[in-house]
Amino acid sequence: MAYCINCEEKYSDKREEIGYATCLACGEQEAVTLIIERQEAKLRELAPYATSSLDNPESHFSPSPRAR
Secondary structure, X not given: OXXXXXXXXXXXXXXXXXXXXXXXXXXXXXXXXXXXXXXXXXXXXXXXXHHOOOOOHHHHOOOOHHHO
C-alpha cells in the first residue's frame, strides 16, 4: 500500500502506479481548490473592475464621445 503525501493514510497501489501521490479524498480536495482558483482568475479577467475599488465606478469606463 502507498501512503498519501498529505494525510499519510494508505491508498491503493494502483492509484500510485498511475501517478497519484495522494489518496482519493485529498486528491478531490486539491482538485476542488484548483477549480475554484481557476474560476476566480477567469472572473477577474472578465470583470477586472469588480475586484478593484468601486468608490468611483465611472473611472472604470471610457467617456462617451457624445458626452463632451
